[in-house]
Amino acid sequence: MPEGGLPDGDFTRFDLAPGLALHARRDDRFATTTAVLYLHRPLDDTAAEGAIVPLLLKRGCRSAPSVSALHRVLDELYGADLDADVAKVGDRQLLYVRLEVPTSPALPGAAELLPRGLRLLSELLTEPVLEGDRFPAPVVLRERERLRHRIASRIDDKETFAVERCLQETFRGEPYGRHEWGRLEDLPRLTPERVTDAWRSLVERTPGDLYVVGPLDPGEARDLAAAHLRLPRSGRPALAAPVAPGPREEPPREVLERQPIEQGKLVLGLRSGVGIRDPDHVGLVAWTVALGGSSVSRLFRSVREREGLAYDASAGLDRTTGGILVTSGIEAGNFRKVVDLVRREVEGLAATGPTDEELAQTRKWLLSALRASEDTPGALVAGHLERLVGGQVLPIAERRRSYESFTAEDMRRAGSRVRLDTVYLLAPAASGGPVGEAA
Amino acid sequence: MTAPERLESVPLRRSVWRARLPAGLEVIVAPTPGFQKSFAVMGVRYGSLQNEFEDPETGRRVRVPDGVAHFLEHKLFEGADGRDVSERFAETGAATNAFTWYNQTAYLFSATESFERNLGILLDFVQSPRFTPERVEVEKGIIGQEIRMYEDNPGARGFRNLVEALYRSHPVRLEITGTVETISGITADILRTCHRAFYHPSNMVLVAAGDLDPAAVLGIVERDLAGRAYRPAPRVRTFPPEEPEGIPARHVEAAFPVARPRLLLGVKDRPPGRGGPDLVRRDLATTCGLACALGRSSETHDRWYREGLVDESFGFSYSATPEFALTVVAGDTDEPERLRDEILAAGARIAREGIPEADVERARRAFLGRYLRAWNSPEALAHVVLGNALLDTEATAVPDMVLSLRADEVAARAAAALDPERHAVSILRPLPGAESS
Numbered sequence: 001m002p003e004g005g006l007p008d009g010d011f012t013r014f015d016l017a018p019g020l021a022l023h024a025r026r027d028d029r030f031a032t033t034t035a036v037l038y039l040h041r042p043l044d045d046t047a048a049e050g051a052i053v054p055l056l057l058k059r060g061c062r063s064a065p066s067v068s069a070l071h072r073v074l075d076e077l078y079g080a081d082l083d084a085d086v087a088k089v090g091d092r093q094l095l096y097v098r099l100e101v102p103t104s105p106a107l108p109g110a111a112e113l114l115p116r117g118l119r120l121l122s123e124l125l126t127e128p129v130l131e132g133d134r135f136p137a138p139v140v141l142r143e144r145e146r147l148r149h150r151i152a153s154r155i156d157d158k159e160t161f162a163v164e165r166c167l168q169e170t171f172r173g174e175p176y177g178r179h180e181w182g183r184l185e186d187l188p189r190l191t192p193e194r195v196t197d198a199w200r201s202l203v204e205r206t207p208g209d210l211y212v213v214g215p216l217d218p219g220e221a222r223d224l225a226a227a228h229l230r231l232p233r234s235g236r237p238a239l240a241a242p243v244a245p246g247p248r249e250e251p252p253r254e255v256l257e258r259q260p261i262e263q264g265k266l267v268l269g270l271r272s273g274v275g276i277r278d279p280d281h282v283g284l285v286a287w288t289v290a291l292g293g294s295s296v297s298r299l300f301r302s303v304r305e306r307e308g309l310a311y312d313a314s315a316g317l318d319r320t321t322g323g324i325l326v327t328s329g330i331e332a333g334n335f336r337k338v339v340d341l342v343r344r345e346v347e348g349l350a351a352t353g354p355t356d357e358e359l360a361q362t363r364k365w366l367l368s369a370l371r372a373s374e375d376t377p378g379a380l381v382a383g384h385l386e387r388l389v390g391g392q393v394l395p396i397a398e399r400r401r402s403y404e405s406f407t408a409e410d411m412r413r414a415g416s417r418v419r420l421d422t423v424y425l426l427a428p429a430a431s432g433g434p435v436g437e438a439a
Numbered sequence: 440m441t442a443p444e445r446l447e448s449v450p451l452r453r454s455v456w457r458a459r460l461p462a463g464l465e466v467i468v469a470p471t472p473g474f475q476k477s478f479a480v481m482g483v484r485y486g487s488l489q490n491e492f493e494d495p496e497t498g499r500r501v502r503v504p505d506g507v508a509h510f511l512e513h514k515l516f517e518g519a520d521g522r523d524v525s526e527r528f529a530e531t532g533a534a535t536n537a538f539t540w541y542n543q544t545a546y547l548f549s550a551t552e553s554f555e556r557n558l559g560i561l562l563d564f565v566q567s568p569r570f571t572p573e574r575v576e577v578e579k580g581i582i583g584q585e586i587r588m589y590e591d592n593p594g595a596r597g598f599r600n601l602v603e604a605l606y607r608s609h610p611v612r613l614e615i616t617g618t619v620e621t622i623s624g625i626t627a628d629i630l631r632t633c634h635r636a637f638y639h640p641s642n643m644v645l646v647a648a649g650d651l652d653p654a655a656v657l658g659i660v661e662r663d664l665a666g667r668a669y670r671p672a673p674r675v676r677t678f679p680p681e682e683p684e685g686i687p688a689r690h691v692e693a694a695f696p697v698a699r700p701r702l703l704l705g706v707k708d709r710p711p712g713r714g715g716p717d718l719v720r721r722d723l724a725t726t727c728g729l730a731c732a733l734g735r736s737s738e739t740h741d742r743w744y745r746e747g748l749v750d751e752s753f754g755f756s757y758s759a760t761p762e763f764a765l766t767v768v769a770g771d772t773d774e775p776e777r778l779r780d781e782i783l784a785a786g787a788r789i790a791r792e793g794i795p796e797a798d799v800e801r802a803r804r805a806f807l808g809r810y811l812r813a814w815n816s817p818e819a820l821a822h823v824v825l826g827n828a829l830l831d832t833e834a835t836a837v838p839d840m841v842l843s844l845r846a847d848e849v850a851a852r853a854a855a856a857l858d859p860e861r862h863a864v865s866i867l868r869p870l871p872g873a874e875s876s
Contacts, residue, residue, distance in 0.1 A: 068740065
């Protein structure tokens with residue numbers, strides 16, 4: 001362990017500055033080094049203010065003051081990949097700036113590529129192109145317009161739109177139901193002053209986590225970050241881990257919306273109240289996989305393979321909130337049939353737990369997914385970050401042990417805490433007809 | 440035992456190993472030491488374009504319903520023992536999938552243990568079809584919903600309209616999945632005929648990537664094939680329809696439930712006719728040329744971005760196969776006609792003025808680093824290797840090709856790929872009353 005470094009799951013942690021931690025991991029398999037900074041803010045009514053900041057940052061910085069100048073630098077760094085956006089984890093909006101720089105020794109000048117990349121990352125965050133002390137008004141207007149288009153265009157991808165709508169309904173009135181890009185009605189508030197304040201607050205005071213994964217020692221990553229990543233930090237305490245919201249004391253609701261589309265997009269939202277630190281967490285992870293996590297899951301076998309009602313039927317768990325979404329594209333006329341089928345599978349798996357074969361398959365599936373998560377920088381970082389937000393970082397070895405030892409009863413018990421909350425259908429408008437029994 | 444030969448990319452310091460087995464199967468192993476995941480993919484030179492061919496068994500010319508290649512891909516998962524093949528993979532936590540494209544079908548699995556056993560399952564299910572009429576009927580319902588899903592996808596719809604505008608009779612106009620109507624005519628017998636014709640080892644390539652020993656992988660495949668008694672077979676004779684030079688329609692529009700207008704501009708490039716390094720070089724030169732002309736580092740794109748003419752949805756691609764070559768430039772924009780004119784003007788400028796060497800050098804560098812990134816992922820690497828192998832090219836030769844691209848060659852390709860004489864546009868407009876406000 002390098003000086004000042006602390007064990008941190010499969011990473012080594014250093015405190016770089018007030019409210020800014022570095023999580024570094026040496027990995028010699030990768031031809032690139034990934035550096036990504038996450039800044040955590042609560043997901044509240046000011047989400048649009050957070051969401052416009054990465055759009056502004058991508059317009060360039062002091063030494064590369066335009067989109068083309070910035071991308072020329074990235075080309076020079078052997079096609080380094082830059083991404084800046086907001087994401088949602090639990091009840092937080094995370095602003096991230098990610099840079100993946102090829103650092104293979106096969107490339108001429110490889111040793112200089114990462115320091116240059118980190119300086120660029122630093123400049124993008126701290127030295128955007130300002131006019132006086134704020135973002136220029138025409139640029140803010142342009143990016144506000146771009147954010148407006150982005151929010152409005154969420155309807156273009158029908159499956160994702162249905163998922164987001166169901167999430168919104170399932171967690172109505174709670175931060176988990178908010179979208180990380182904010183709402184159209186908040187955009188007029190995004191003045192140059194306000195977004196400049198939002199940017200300063202993010203960079204200077206918002207709790208941050210920097211990840212560095214690549215073929216370099218954690219101590220070396222710390223030295224490079226200290227030398228090249230200069231954030232003017234004054235710090236602020238970390239946010240509390242979110243509480244997974246439990247089931248509501250009311251019967252499930254049905255929400256029907258229509259668009260001129262060909263296929264119904266069905267999404268069921270379920271709540272469990274089981275978060276990452278809950279004793280039933282691993283059981284719930286396994287239960288969801290057996291329900292709809294693979295092509296041997298109950299939903300896939302019954303809805304697709306046995307009944308031929310859909311091309312896909314799957315279930316996914318948000319580990320931070322304990323929310324589960326079941327999705328399937330169906331003929332709207334089969335709505336009731338599919339919903340009943342899904343509910344039977346959910347209730348059946350919760351009542352009796354998995355068969356021996358399902359238990360074995362689920363265990364294999366999870367162990368394989370966990371091993372595979374060690375193969376990509378993105379998955380390593382995402383896995384750590386999710387647990388960091390959830391309030392419990394564990395090394396993969398320890399998670400592996402929990403996957404090796406859960407029982408059918410663990411799955412059944414976790415499943416029995418799951419309650420259907422919302423049935424959402426995005427139905428074809430043109431063909432009309434009875435979607436029917438959807439209230 | 441067949442010994443694998445080593446293919447090396449000197450600039451990237453990476454190697455893969457290749458062998459051709461007696462039955463004609465090409466096997467390539469790309470070692471990625473230290474990775475947990477291993478990945479194998481079996482590619483077949485057969486896709487939606489090959490809908491008319493000479494049945495090698497009978498010598499008769501056959502025309503099959505549109506969508507058979509994709510339907511066959513689905514149905515091979517009904518294993519010979521009647522169990523869905525996914526279940527056999529799932530016993531070791533492995534995951535399987537498949538996809539069908541215009542001129543290829545690919546079957547794959549990824550695993551973090553028991554690679555040998557899973558490779559055996561892959562080899563077996565691709566080569567041992569079992570089709571029951573009842574399951575063929577159930578599959579029509581499943582694929583019917585897959586087709587419906589694509590119908591709701593603006594990208595797929597815009598692209599469909601674009602190829603219908605650009606091509607008069609070429610089967611690239613047809614949906615890879617077929618339509619609900621065409622697949623209704625598919626039977627177990629048709630599936631058997633197509634499998635027999637195209638799924639011969641000499642028409643397939645197997646690629647494996649992971650922490651693997653090339654000789655050991657080759658041994659597994661060799662033993663499997665030895666037990667199947669293949670006779671040598673020539674490549675199946677196919678009958679691609681003649682496609683005239685002209686553009687049937689310059690401009691097509693459709694209303695669609697999207698928030699903003701979406702432009703797809705296509706250029707129907709001359710088909711290369713056959714695969715091989717020349718085709719791949721042409722593809723690389725064109726891709727670099729389009730990056731110089733329209734990419735994020737170009738002045739042209741910078742101006743469009745500042746003016747709000749394009750947003751992050753803007754992108755471009757060039758696909759080159761022996762049967763067709765096609766540029767697509769696409770993006771959401773409030774001014775699709777203006778964006779069309781600007782794209783064509785950018786192409787015309789390059790035809791007049793060429794591309795500065797410094798821009799091409801940057802494009803070469805960026806390409807090289809991105810190509811190297813494939814070695815970060817056994818899965819990505821296997822796909823790169825397979826894609827090149829199906830075009831009869833070595834993936835390890837690509838970096839040298841890129842480094843040797845000349846600025847005049849890149850400019851000529853960019854100009855051809857944006858040739859106004861060969862273009863058409865497809866625009867999706869928001870439904871009346873549904874514009875974003």
